[in-house]
Amino acid sequence: MDETIDLILQGCQMAKSLEGSLPNMTNQPESLISSCDEIIRAFSRAKESISKAQLAVLPESHKSQLLGISSGFQEWLRDSSIPTRAMDLLRAQQLLPDDTKLKGAIGGGLDEMVVDQMGGGGRCGGRHSLERAREIEPPAVEAASSGGGRASSSQRQRKRDGGVERRVERVPAPQMGNTEIPPEDGYTWRKYGQKDILNSRFPRSYFRCTHQKLYQCPAKKLVQRLDDDPNIFEVTYRGDHTCHLSSTAPSVPPPLPVERREAHSMMQQATAAAIHSLPNPTTNTTLSMSQWLTISDFGLAVAGGGVVGSTSSTVNMGSSTSGGAAAGPSTSRYGRDVDYPVADMADVMFNSGSSSSTSMDLIFSSMDDKWPDSADKKN
DNA sequence: CCCATTTGACCAGC
DNA sequence: GCTGGTCAAATGGG
Secondary structure (H helix, E strand, O other): HHHHHHHHHHHHHHHHHHHHHHHHHOOOOOHHHHHHHHHHHHHHHHHHHHHHHHHHOOOOOHHHHHHHHHHHHHHHHOOOOOHHHHHHHHOOOEEEEEOOHHHHHHHHHHHHHHHHHHHHHHHOOOOHHHHHOOOOOOOOOOOOOOOOHHHOOOOOOOOOOOOOOEEEEEEEOOOOOOOOOOOOOOEEEEEEEEOOOOOOOOOOOEEOOOHHHHHOOOOOOEEEEEOOOOOOEEEEEEOOOOOOHHOOOOOOOOOHHHHHHHHHHHHHHHHHHHOOOOOOOOOOOOHHHHHHHHHHHHHHOOOOOOOOOOOOOOOOOOOOOOOOOOOOOHHHHHHHOOHHHHHHHHHOOOOOOOOHHHHHHHHHHHHHHHHHHHOOOOO
């Protein structure tokens, strides 16, 4: 376990040093990327090591949780669109010029890492890593019905969004923790309805962008569990987010296409990990792990054991008769209108939306030895 | 008090 | 008339 902790510490240090050199690296995307890679690599090794160590000892339930962690991260890494997403993110953060073409480099690096660190995926490759069939439908423009229904209810939106782009994704439910919640997608959503659907065992949940009112953001999404495989969520997106276009809009995310959002948050996290994770420059003191967690928001995601949804979701599945679709968490009420990348990183790495703290507890209970302050309260 | 979720009712499309 | 999508009052948590 000591080795594992060393790896984690190593990762933290690398993030720390990345932060220090961040201002100088905005023009060196290659260096930035390789630094991020190294950090990820360190944490991946640590995770792998934890998994191995714990698998031998843990009861079945815990094993599956650990496997869930691995496969979640693996899935993300496997995603072929990562290079594109990463570049988009960097550009969005103005770390790369628009014409930078390093997708292959990034992708290659990550692929290597997947192979290296994940052992080819054989061990962790639960069904979902294979089944994570991300179906991005081509922009399907539905027959544009006028929407000019009755005059009396003209304020009301038409049911079938004529002309509105629809994208469908299938997302595996987390294999650990709260499996009711589909992974975070980088945006904040507010649930506005739930409905039982004919011939479906599970109800469908309706969400709209949290910023709909403020910024007239038209983005919506529908979340429903698949009948034949409740472990898979089908998420239908409608409309694009416009909330980020406002200069005053609280939501930072660039207008990424759906398939790019995961990497968007991942890379944003990688970059911001350094920003969040470090000693206060004014005090020049080294923070305890708990302090690090607290200021970095990482703590919100992983240290608050049992918190539903990494982004402080309060998604309530209770009323659903069959525990059907739930939603990506809304976050604005918790001050997360602005993305908090590190929390999202925890999402992705430790299987987003899950509530179990088991895995991180394993880490941080050990960390207590090395980080005496880590018992501090988290907020 | 503000804001998110729940849930029954309402509405539009088919 | 049925079904899916949305509204909005009620409710609850911070």
